[in-house]
Amino acid sequence: xxxxxxxxxxLVQPGGSLRLSxxxxxxxxxxxxxxxxxxxxxxxxxxxxxxxxVESEKDYVDSxxxxxxxxxxxxxxxxxxxxxxxxxxxxxxxxxxxxxRLVRGADTYYYRDVWGQGTTVTVSS
Amino acid sequence: xxxxTQSPSxxxxxxxxxxxxxxxxxxxxxxxxxxxxQKPGKVPNLLxxxxxxxxxxxxxxxxxxxxxxxxxxxxxxxxxxxFATYYCQQGYRTPVTFGQGTKLEIK
Numbered sequence: 001x002x003x004x005x006x007x008x009x010x011l012v013q014p015g016g017s018l019r020l021s022x023x024x025x026x027x028x029x030x031x032x033x034x035x036x037x038x039x040x041x042x043x044x045x046x047x048x049x050x051x052x053x054v055e056s057e058k059d060y061v062d063s064x065x066x067x068x069x070x071x072x073x074x075x076x077x078x079x080x081x082x083x084x085x086x087x088x089x090x091x092x093x094x095x096x097x098x099x100x101r102l103v104r105g106a107d108t109y110y111y112r113d114v115w116g117q118g119t120t121v122t123v124s125s
Numbered sequence: 126x127x128x129x130t131q132s133p134s135x136x137x138x139x140x141x142x143x144x145x146x147x148x149x150x151x152x153x154x155x156x157x158x159x160x161x162x163q164k165p166g167k168v169p170n171l172l173x174x175x176x177x178x179x180x181x182x183x184x185x186x187x188x189x190x191x192x193x194x195x196x197x198x199x200x201x202x203x204x205x206x207x208f209a210t211y212y213c214q215q216g217y218r219t220p221v222t223f224g225q226g227t228k229l230e231i232k
Contacts, residue, residue: 047221
């Protein structure tokens with residue numbers, strides 16, 4: 001069974017840091033892109049970051065660039081999100097998600113087919 | 126960034142009804158459109174990928190269509206478990222963007 005289990009959330013003061021982890025099992029982690037997606041209380045889904053199979057290839061939403069770092073350890077089948085300089089606007093449930101890929105003709109389609117249960121980050125003094 | 130706009134933002138329907146939710150992209154995204162369902166307090170669940178492909182395990186009463194800028198999610202014969210919030214998401218270009226969500230409520 002494919003599983004993603006996040007941890008590391010909690011209450012942190014503005015300006016503080018937090019490191020989220022996502023432990024995976026049931027699939028060949030090293031062959032997949034992975035994502036972090038967040039959801040602020042009562043709000044919609046917001047993509048945060050992607051990381052490809054190779055550690056050096058990463059993308060971020062503008063609002064977290066320079067503050068958040070996505071990383072992975074393929075030997076440990078784990079995904080991470082280092083979050084620095086946190087603000088109240090970063091308060092959310094953070095989900096890790098597996099990115100599946102479909103090649104159809106000349107196109108490659110990406111979609112998040114498996115999600116973790118989420119970990120809650122609250123930034124407040 | 127590519128903006129995704131869903132309509133309506135909310136709708137009410139009865140068990141057994143059919144409904145259609147639309148999603149419009151601010152520029153052409155070909156068929157790079159996915160749909161997710163999220164129930165209160167639960168994890169998002171993939172329904173449709175590549176605009177019209179049904180994810181394994183998703184009931185056939187769910188279907189997706191569209192390409193370019195205009196897409197739709199249709200649910201026929203609504204069941205009690207279908208009342209949830211639905212999100213579209215484009216995967217054509219980074220940053221990945223989601224629609225604001227459509228809340229489907231029981232009438």
